[in-house]
Amino acid sequence: MAINMATLAATFAATAGEVITCKAAIAYEANKPLTVEDIHVAPPGPSEVRIKITNGAICHTDLYYMAGQDPEKIFPRVFGHEGAGFVESVGRDIKDLKPGDKVLPVWMAECKKCPKCKRGKSNICDTLVYNWSNGFMPADKKTTRFSRVADGKPIHHFFGTSTFSQYTVCDEACVAKVNPDADLSKICLLGCGVPTGIGSAWNIAKVTPGSSVAVFGLGTIGLAVVEGAKVAGAARIIGVDRDGSKLTQGLEWGLTDILNTTGLDKPVEEVIREMVDDGVDFSFDCTGNPGVIYSAMECANAAGGVAVILGLMDSSKTLSFHPSKLLWGKSWTSGLFGGYKGRSQLPELVDKCVGGVINLDHYITHKMPFSQINKAVEMLEKGQCLRCVMDYDN
Ligand SMILES: NC(=O)c1ccc[n+]([C@@H]2O[C@H](COP(=O)([O-])OP(=O)(O)OC[C@H]3O[C@@H](n4cnc5c(N)ncnc54)[C@H](O)[C@@H]3O)[C@@H](O)[C@H]2O)c1
Ligand SMILES: [Zn+2]
Numbered sequence: 001m002a003i004n005m006a007t008l009a010a011t012f013a014a015t016a017g018e019v020i021t022c023k024a025a026i027a028y029e030a031n032k033p034l035t036v037e038d039i040h041v042a043p044p045g046p047s048e049v050r051i052k053i054t055n056g057a058i059c060h061t062d063l064y065y066m067a068g069q070d071p072e073k074i075f076p077r078v079f080g081h082e083g084a085g086f087v088e089s090v091g092r093d094i095k096d097l098k099p100g101d102k103v104l105p106v107w108m109a110e111c112k113k114c115p116k117c118k119r120g121k122s123n124i125c126d127t128l129v130y131n132w133s134n135g136f137m138p139a140d141k142k143t144t145r146f147s148r149v150a151d152g153k154p155i156h157h158f159f160g161t162s163t164f165s166q167y168t169v170c171d172e173a174c175v176a177k178v179n180p181d182a183d184l185s186k187i188c189l190l191g192c193g194v195p196t197g198i199g200s201a202w203n204i205a206k207v208t209p210g211s212s213v214a215v216f217g218l219g220t221i222g223l224a225v226v227e228g229a230k231v232a233g234a235a236r237i238i239g240v241d242r243d244g245s246k247l248t249q250g251l252e253w254g255l256t257d258i259l260n261t262t263g264l265d266k267p268v269e270e271v272i273r274e275m276v277d278d279g280v281d282f283s284f285d286c287t288g289n290p291g292v293i294y295s296a297m298e299c300a301n302a303a304g305g306v307a308v309i310l311g312l313m314d315s316s317k318t319l320s321f322h323p324s325k326l327l328w329g330k331s332w333t334s335g336l337f338g339g340y341k342g343r344s345q346l347p348e349l350v351d352k353c354v355g356g357v358i359n360l361d362h363y364i365t366h367k368m369p370f371s372q373i374n375k376a377v378e379m380l381e382k383g384q385c386l387r388c389v390m391d392y393d394n
């Protein structure tokens with residue numbers, strides 16, 4: 001549906017400075033369906049931005065926190081970190097954003113001021129570090145902008161984004177201004193999964209032309225790794241999953257070989273080492289499963305192979321390994337958000353989508369009204385979708 005910018009501007013002018021009542025999907029406790037109900041969203045603080053979310057999707061990391069697999073287990077909370085929308089109003093210190101701007105809330109915060117941002121060696125920012133394990137606004141670390149309509153009780157934020165709400169409030173560090181021509185119902189996917197996968201191939205592993213690659217777990221993250229590896233010129237890309245339909249689907253993304261782990265009579269790493277002499281040049285775990293993370297490390301070539309961990313592993317579990325595994329120069333590495341900086345580098349990826357260089361359509365397997373978010377959660381849990389894009393006006 002075409003959006004009338006004049007109507008939008010009038011709506012935003014009317015709500016600026018006011019508390020907004022809107023629908024949000026609240027997680028009251030771990031492992032329970034979300035409750036879609038009216039909440040109050042307070043105006044943004046001085047360094048904050050209030051955003052009308054138009055579209056969003058669900059990433060497996062939402063499921064990880066919703067299931068209470070993190071150490072903090074913060075509830076009640078508004079989850080969600082793949083969303084897109086328009087700036088509704090801004091705090092008094094905000095200079096670079098104005099009502100009506102198209103934006104992506106970005107969990108990969110970039111304040112551009114903290115020692116980590118200034119050091120410039122990675123995409124990690126102190127605001128991200130705070131948001132990772134806390135549910136308050138990073139500006140004061142003690143208040144929320146969400147509250148229950150019934151009793152005014154605060155509802156926690158998530159990852160600085162909380163996109164499972166028709167309106168959200170983000171710190172300036174967590175807002176990327178993007179190309180006004182971008183289609184919000186597509187670029188919402190650039191909030192996490194696609195940049196994480198593509199960037200892991202390009203920026204973290206630095207996949208080289210002619211190389212061999214193994215990708216474990218062919219959800220959105222894994223398929224985006226496959227896409228990145230293909231564009232980088234990898235000659236052989238082996239897809240590994242326990243779900244046969246995910247493997248077949250992956251052929252469309254550029255897999256050259258598929259390997260179903262269900263029913264294998266020997267460790268998958270042995271099978272891969274037999275397929276590719278001495279192991280692959282690059283391997284990626286996109287599952288978060290401890291056994292898979294280990295297998296992905298084992299199938300990388302001992303002499304200079306690179307194994308990348310992308311999946312989030314249950315915080316109650318650990319992995320052990322003998323350091324001699326790395327003695328011949330194998331690297332076992334990891335990274336967040338494909339190494340991209342949220343505000344300064346994500347807009348370039350949006351431009352690539354607008355320009356047709358990156359195709360987001362094939363990741364969107366389903367569309368649904370926001371009111372049916374629990375159905376979308378269930379489909380991701382059961383592996384029945386890649387990304388289900390929700391329309392927040394329904
Ligand atoms: N590092 C980051 O910045 C980052 C960002 C986003 C997501 N993640 C993590 O990446 C992972 C994947 O996310 P997603 O949204 O693509 O998830 P998804 O649920 O869509 O896909 C996971 C895939 O892994 C497969 N799988 C799961 N367990 C397996 C096993 N034991 N053996 C073989 N295959 C298995 C599933 O069949 C599925 O195809 C999650 O752990 C998520 O938390 C990390
Ligand atoms: Zn910073």
Ligand SMILES: [Zn+2]
Pocket residue numbers: 059060061062081192193
């Ligand atoms: Zn994610």
